[in-house]
Amino acid sequence: xxxxxxxxxxxxxxxxxxxxxxxxxxxxxxxxxxxxxxxxxxxxxxxxxxxxxxxxxxxxxxxxxxxxxxxxxxxxxxxxxxxxxxxxxxxxxxxxxxxxxxxxxxxxxxxxxxxxxxxxxxxxxxxxxxxxxxxxxxxxxxxxxxxxxxxxxxxxxxxxxxxxxxxxxxxxxxxxxxxxxxxxxxxxxxxxxxxxxxxxxxxxxxxxxxxxxxxxxxxxxxxxxxxxxxxxxxxxxxxxxxxxxxxxxxxx
Numbered sequence: 177x178x179x180x181x182x183x184x185x186x187x188x189x190x191x192x193x194x195x196x197x198x199x200x201x202x203x204x205x206x207x208x209x210x211x212x213x214x215x216x217x218x219x220x221x222x223x224x225x226x227x228x229x230x231x232x233x234x235x236x237x238x239x240x241x242x243x244x245x246x247x248x249x250x251x252x253x254x255x256x257x258x259x260x261x262x263x264x265x266x267x268x269x270x271x272x273x274x275x276x277x278x279x280x281x282x283x284x285x286x287x288x289x290x291x292x293x294x295x296x297x298x299x300x301x302x303x304x305x306x307x308x309x310x311x312x313x314x315x316x317x318x319x320x321x322x323x324x325x326x327x328x329x330x331x332x333x334x335x336x337x338x339x340x341x342x343x344x345x346x347x348x349x350x351x352x353x354x355x356x357x358x359x360x361x362x363x364x365x366x367x368x369x370x371x372x373x374x375x376x377x378x379x380x381x382x383x384x385x386x387x388x389x390x391x392x393x394x395x396x397x398x399x400x401x402x403x404x405x406x407x408x409x410x411x412x413x414x415x416x417x418x419x420x421x422x423x424x425x426x427x428x
Contacts, residue, residue, distance in 0.1 A: 311393030328378035330368040
């Protein structure tokens with residue numbers, strides 16, 4: 177038994193003598209490279225963190241500059257608004273007068289353009305076909321009456337509830353009469369707001385509109401009214417080619 181043990185110990189000792197140095201050397205080299213790799217990785221991570229932190233600082237600085245700029249712009253607008261408010265408060269009476277004047281001017285312009293409902297005294301002229309085929313109401317008959325009322329100073333006119341404005345068209349399309357491109361039929365009721373007595377006199381003078389239309393065989397009636405209602409113009413109001421003239425560059 178002792179001899180067997182000694183034999184085994186001798187072999188182990190020989191093995192250690194033979195292989196221990198290369199084994200330790202290999203382990204040492206491996207540990208060295210492993211330490212180098214760990215050191216390099218730690219160094220890289222530290223540099224990356226520094227770069228990221230530097231980038232964050234740069235971005236924060238840019239954001240701060242942008243926010244400061246936005247704040248300055250908003251403050252400038254606020255200060256400007258405050259100045260306007262203070263000016264209005266200081267000159268409130270003047271502003272109230274100006275606003276009232278502007279409202280009155282707008283109301284007048286709407287009346288002139290026919291874009292608002294109106295009422296007042298005036299006359300109602302009704303035209304109907306006569307008893308024969310030759311005594312029919314034509315578009316020219318209506319237009320003659322409307323033009324005479326305009327000349328007589330009518331402030332608002334309508335034909336069968338169609339408001340007459342500067343661009344209104346009264347025409348015959350086939351056997352149909354159109355006003356503002358809308359079909360109208362007999363009886364043709366022409367309403368006019370203005371000085372009722374003057375409007376009536378303008379239409380009933382000798383050889384005036386009423387005499388002429390009666391001579392065509394039409395049925396004509398005219399009445400004075402104290403309260404006539406005329407609706408606003410319902411069509412489109414737009415100009416495609418006409419525009420206000422530039423007075424500064426006006427050529428004579």
